[in-house]
Amino acid sequence: xxxxxxxxxxxxxxxPDAAALRRLPSVDECLRAAQDDGALMAAGRAxxxxxxxxxxxxxxxxxxxxxxxxxxxxxxxxxxxxxxxxAALAADQPRMRAVVNGTGVVLxxxxxxxxxxxxxxxxxxxxxxxxxNLEYDLASGGRGERDAIVENELCAxxxxxxxxxxxxxxxxxxxALNTLANGREAxxxxxxxxxxxxxxxxxxxxALSGARLREVGTTNRTxxxxxxxxxxxxxxxxxxxxxxxxxIVGFTAAVGLAEMAAIARTHQLVAMEDLGAGALIDLxxxxxxxxxxxxxxxxxxxxxxTFSGDKLLGGPxxxxxxxxxxxxxxxxxxxxxxxxxxxxLTLAALAATLSIYxxxxxxxxxxxxxxxxRRKAAELERIARAAREILTARLGxxxxxxxxxxxxxxxxxxxxxxxxxxxxxxxxxxxxxxxAIAALFRRARPPVIGRIRDGAFLIDVRAIxxxxxxxxxxxxx
Ligand SMILES: *Cc1c(COP(=O)(O)O)cnc(C)c1O
Numbered sequence: 158x159x160x161x162x163x164x165x166x167x168x169x170x171x172x173p174d175a176a177a178l179r180r181l182p183s184v185d186e187c188l189r190a191a192q193d194d195g196a197l198m199a200a201g202r203a204x205x206x207x208x209x210x211x212x213x214x215x216x217x218x219x220x221x222x223x224x225x226x227x228x229x230x231x232x233x234x235x236x237x238x239x240x241x242x243x244a245a246l247a248a249d250q251p252r253m254r255a256v257v258n259g260t261g262v263v264l265x266x267x268x269x270x271x272x273x274x275x276x277x278x279x280x281x282x283x284x285x286x287x288x289x290n291l292e293y294d295l296a297s298g299g300r301g302e303r304d305a306i307v308e309n310e311l312c313a314x315x316x317x318x319x320x321x322x323x324x325x326x327x328x329x330x331x332x333a334l335n336t337l338a339n340g341r342e343a344x345x346x347x348x349x350x351x352x353x354x355x356x357x358x359x360x361x362x363x364a365l366s367g368a369r370l371r372e373v374g375t376t377n378r379t380x381x382x383x384x385x386x387x388x389x390x391x392x393x394x395x396x397x398x399x400x401x402x403x404x405i406v407g408f409t410a411a412v413g414l415a416e417m418a419a420i421a422r423t424h425q426l427v428a429m430e431d432l433g434a435g436a437l438i439d440l441x442x443x444x445x446x447x448x449x450x451x452x453x454x455x456x457x458x459x460x461x462x463t464f465s466g467d468k469l470l471g472g473p474x475x476x477x478x479x480x481x482x483x484x485x486x487x488x489x490x491x492x493x494x495x496x497x498x499x500x501x502l503t504l505a506a507l508a509a510t511l512s513i514y515x516x517x518x519x520x521x522x523x524x525x526x527x528x529x530x531r532r533k534a535a536e537l538e539r540i541a542r543a544a545r546e547i548l549t550a551r552l553g554x555x556x557x558x559x560x561x562x563x564x565x566x567x568x569x570x571x572x573x574x575x576x577x578x579x580x581x582x583x584x585x586x587x588x589x590x591x592x593a594i595a596a597l598f599r600r601a602r603p604p605v606i607g608r609i610r611d612g613a614f615l616i617d618v619r620a621i622x623x624x625x626x627x628x629x630x631x632x633x634x
Contacts, residue, residue, distance in 0.1 A: 171223045178220050182235040184210050187242075190235040196243050204246075212241035257626050259598075259607040261565035261579050261617030263529045268606065270467040270474065270569055271526040277472065277509040284505035291501045304489065306504045310511035314437050315451045317462070317479035321489055322507065323497040327357050329463040329476030330431050334366035336491045337427055337484065338393035343368040346379040346412065348405055349398040359398060359431075368394070378410040384420050395421045397430040397459075399449065418458030427460045427484065434569070435464025435477065437514050443521065443531030445567070446575045451479065460484060466503075468569045471526035472510035473503045529620050530567060534578055541580035543624035544616065548582060551631050556594075557585045563610070565619035581615040601629040 168174050182190070187209045191197045197205050216238055220226055228234045256268065264270045273281075294301035304321045311320035323329050334343060343363060350372065352358040363370045371392070373383040384395060395417050414430060421428035436448040448469060454462045461484055466475030476497075478488060488494065499507070514520050521527035541560040549558050563581035584594055584607075594614040598605040605627065607616040621627065 170225075173221050173223055174226065177226055177229070177234065178217065180229075180231050180234060181213065181217055181220075182231050182238065184213060186231070187213060187235050187238045190232075190239055191242070194239055194243060196246060197239065200246055205242075208242045208245050209238060212238045212245060216241065255603050257603060257605040257616075257629065258620040259581075259605050259616035259618070259627075261563060261577075261581065261608065261615075261619045262568040263526055263565065263577075263620045264468055264568035265620070266569050271471045271524075272529075273473065273506055274471070274510060274513055274523045274525065276513065276523065277506040280505040280509035281473075281502045284501045289501055289505070291504070302489075303498065303501075303504060307508050307511060310508065310515055311477065311479055314511060314514055315455055315462070315479045317451075317455045319482040319485035320477065320479040321485050321494070322466075322499050322504070323476045323478070323494065324499060324503075325474050326431070326433065326435075326463055326465040326476040327362060328497040329478045330359075331362055331366050332488055332491055332493045332497055333429060333461055333463060333478055334363060334368040334394070334396075335493055336488045337429075338369075339367035341368065341393035342371045342389070342391045343394040343396045344371045344373055344384055344387050344392060345396045345398065346374045346383070347372045347376050348374060348379055348409075348411060349396075349400055351398055351400055377405050377408060379412055380410060381412050381416055381420060384412060384417060388420075388424050388426070392424070392426055394427045394429050397428070399431060399433045413457075414454060414459060415457045418460070421460070422458070428458060429461040429463070429480075430454050430459045432462050432464040434469040434567075435466075436469040438520060440469065440527070440530065443527070444533075445530060445577075455479065465569070466507055466510075469526075469567070470510065471524040473506040475499055475503055475507055525622065529622065530577070532619065534580070537578075537580040537618055540618045540621065540624050541582055544618055544621070544627050545582045547624055547627050548584065548616070551627075551629065552584070553633075555586055555588070559583050561615070563615060563617050565617055577619060579617050579619040581617040584614045584616065597631065598629075601631045603629055605629055 184206065188206060191205060191209060200208070216234070226237070228237045258265055258268050290301065292301050292303050307322055308320045312318065323332055345359070350359050360370055369391070371387050373379060373387045397414055397417055418428035432449060432451060432454060434448055436450050439447065439450060441447040451462055451464060459480065461478060461480035463476060463478050466472040466477055478485065510524070513523050517523060521531055538560070545558045545560050561581055561583045563579045564576040565579035566577060567575060586594060591609045591612060591614040595607060595609060598607055605616060607614055609615070616627070
């Protein structure tokens with residue numbers, strides 16, 4: 158081995174340490190050195206070798222870029238590689254992790270919308286663990302229909318004659334339009350041509366379905382005669398879309414569903430409504446704005462209603478279509494159904510969620526999303542105070558924490574105008590920007606997602622049921 162000190166003296170600062178580069182150990186040498194490292198040995202052989210190879214490459218690049226490395230001998234350099242590899246393994250966390258929703262938005266699409274009921278979670282676990290009669294009729298021993306798992310409950314809860322389920326509400330709309338209006342016209346009021354988050358634009362989705370969009374009326378006013386005048390030989394559907402995420406106010410006129418359905422009947426067309434949120438029970442009893450109920454829309458004459466499983470229903474992501482049996486059966490026979498169908502886990506969770514609506518006097522007791530939506534100020538105040546105490550202890554000196562009044566939202570486009578009175582912990586620091594504090598909480602374990610309002614970082618407790626959820630590990634920086 159070359160005399161180390163002599164090499165060192167020759168290297169001007171900022172230039173590559175040629176001697177260190179020469180002395181870098183091989184991957185095999187590092188692997189041998191890793192045999193004493195418990196954490197690295199706990200990983201499989203291939204990921205261990207890969208992590209070490211990467212750590213070695215990074216060290217080589219660091220030295221080549223003129224970085225100063227304290228390690229000199231081959232053994233010391235191998236120890237650096239091992240330490241770097243161990244740190245890389247520890248930092249290797251799954252991309253999707255549990256987070257704390259401190260945004261105040263209960264059905265936050267980016268955070269996975271509705272948290273599920275315990276019974277739905279258990280249903281997912283048992284369906285995941287063992288084979289299930291997903292498409293198998295236990296009575297006859299023959300092939301069954303997977304929609305049967307939820308169809309009876311959906312019909313009982315909405316008064317519809319039949320029901321089918323696909324991946325999400327966008328898919329429900331796509332398959333319904335493709336089945337009933339491919340190559341023909343669907344008439345929609347100009348006031349209902351919505352765009353909602355995540356690149357859902359009604360006109361684009363309609364084009365994909367093969368249905369031709371025939372717009373009627375104006376942005377703010379549409380009258381029954383507008384529909385009647387637009388109906389022609391090419392018309393297949395009159396479509397109504399619940400304007401989930403915006404309001405038209407002022408000089409307005411819209412055609413009610415019952416009226417639109419009557420026009421559809423007269424002309425032997427299908428009246429369909431995309432309801433979006435899909436409330437099964439009246440939430441105004443909880444002090445929330447009134448959302449149209451699926452059952453009411455069926456009763457008002459809709460031939461088909463589509464809605465999401467993970468919005469106000471409080472279940473898993475799904476797109477539910479309820480309505481006339483002949484139409485549902487045509488949708489089921491569409492090959493797209495095969496492409497858009499739900500898996501057994503979704504159906505298990507949806508069935509368990511619907512069962513709560515069918516059996517419980519007060520479904521909100523067991524449905525976390527509804528429970529969070531109906532919480533009152535006194536409870537939120539209590540949680541916020543407890544949260545403030547926990548966070549004060551976690552953050553240490555320098556931070557100021559106070560409980561303030563805030564406003565939450567239902568989320569996922571449902572009732573955007575509805576501001577839910579809430580409480581938040583407002584966190585400030587004389588030397589840290591709100592963005593820096595937000596980043597600190599995103600790095601916590603588990604990460605806490607808050608929001609910035611009026612130049613301060615807030616953790617809203619509307620969607621946090623237990624303040625203990627905020628007993629997170631905060632890494633000082
Ligand atoms: C949310 C929503 C959709 C899309 O539903 P996803 O389940 O997110 O696919 C479609 N239409 C309306 C009116 C909605 O509110």
